[in-house]
Amino acid sequence: MTALTRLDVAGARDGLAKGEISAKELAEAHIRAVESVRPLNAMITETPDQAIAMAEASDARRAKGEARGPMDGIPVGIKDLFCTLGTLTTAGSHILDGFQPPYESTITANLWQAGAVMLGKTNMDEFAMGSSNETSHYGGVENPWRRAGDNRPLVPGGSSGGSAALVAARAALGATGTDTGGSIRQPAAFCGIVGMKPTYGRCSRWGAVAFASSLDQPGPMTRTVRDAALMLGAMAGYDPKDSTSVPRDVPDYEAALTGDIRGLKIGIPKEYRLDGMPGEIESLWQQGVDWLKEAGATCVEISLPHTKYALPAYYIVAPAEASSNLARYDGVRFGLREDGGDLIEMYENTRAAGFGAEVKRRVLIGTYVLSAGYYDAYYIKAQKVRARIAEDFREAYATVDAVLTPTAPSDAFAKGDKLDDPIAMYLNDVFTVPASMAGLPGISVPAGLSEGGLPLGLQILGKAFDEETVLRVADVLERAAGFDALPQVLAES
Amino acid sequence: MALDKATVAHIAHLARIKVTEAELEQLAGELSNILGWVEQLDEVDTEGVAPMTSVVDVTLPWRKDVVDDGGYADKVLTNAPDPEDAFYTVPKVVE
Structure with missing residues (x-):
């Protein structure tokens, strides 16, 4: 039998449904896996006792014939940005x-309601501000991949770098991320996994x-497109407590994976062809175009x-x-x-000690562009x-069904490489923002x-609330690419 | 636009972040670089364009103006650094 940590969500679901494995075995294997990759620093807080209790509850439900669907018994990591009742939640910040938290976030509540099992809270850039996971107060996360012939540790991308590293190293079947300008998609690309930002x-x-x-959006990080569909199905949905959450039914995303994209029109945006883009990114993108054409889609420049x-x-x-x-x-x-x-000095001292350098930079920029006399010139203009x-995008989607681009302009870079140049770091998100x-x-x-020898990602973009087409095209792309390389650091199976 | 140290000190005060004299110098350079870079937006013709207020086409929902949650000061205060009875505390603000 496949080692439990080498299954994917869909495989674990099938094994659980057939009674070949138990949620408790699955949780125990992943608790050991998490321990075995501690040098990656992918977790801020491990919650093994909670994982066992949740897994036992899952097994008990299943024994009574009350299993709750594909995520029941699936061990996942939770980005430390999601409030979890009674479990330390840091957002990667000293402050x-x-x-x-005395309450549970809706996303995690939805996952627990679906039966998922919490392995712990994953490391991240402080307040999700970063593209390398190096701004975390808890130290950077290391990418489980290594560049051929170079043993320097690489960044996993960010801000959901802990989630990406954990899933890539086979220490969790999936993890939650949040994406504000690329914080799910870029680390997924750097670590060789699937990451989805929903509408x-x-x-x-x-x-x-x-x-x-106005930008933050939670989403799933998994090893396959099918797993992303399953996990998104458990996370998504209308929430009266978030006034920007949209009252729409959640479709069966797995059913969207028909493998058939014949007749779909895929846009290839010419402005994404950047000067100085590495040739390997350019040729992978062209390869993606060819794969989609071979599957029966039409690719047109937009x-x-x-x-x-x-x-x-x-x-x-x-x-x-x-x-x-x-x-x-x-x-x-x-x-x-x-x-x-006095009160003001207490505020100033607390925030000076509690925020890291990148957070301070952004708070100061934000304060400046919103300040009297500059609001129109900067914020309204933006x-x-x-x-x-x-x-x-609206005009493009009048003629195409989805868009294909590279995810990031390079493969993973070494720790420390871009720390001193904020704008070079920001450019990581040029294709995702x-x-x-x-x-x-x-x-x-x-x-x-x-x-x-490092993973590269391709990105599929879609129309608002058309996650189904995005997933369908991504699934076809995944099958064509047949990506099966493994990182150098892997959890003990 | 280049920010001088006095402007950075003013913004830092507005943002309630204590910044040392040495940090002011470095921040003035970093923030000026970032602002210089975003100023390329001036190239975009936005004449007659309404500023975006929401990325999704939805009307914000209404709800009844009623209290439907709360009444647990002890839970709310569990994370306060220095609570007293059912209150947060701050340094004295009135003489």
């Missing part, structure tokens, strides 16, 4: 020291620590003229919203407090550009290896 409003943000509220402005517009909108959201960390109600002579970007600005769904699928 949330000791924070034990803004598809998954509730309630109980997820807020970064940029234009998304405002693509190059998405990233600078994002770096006004996201910091502006962050500066407002992070005002709540004041040393009064939760987390860290640093004393001061929101107008954002409307232009959304319009580009436009869809975030327009609120559209996207998925990264591992599609090949770079010359250095």
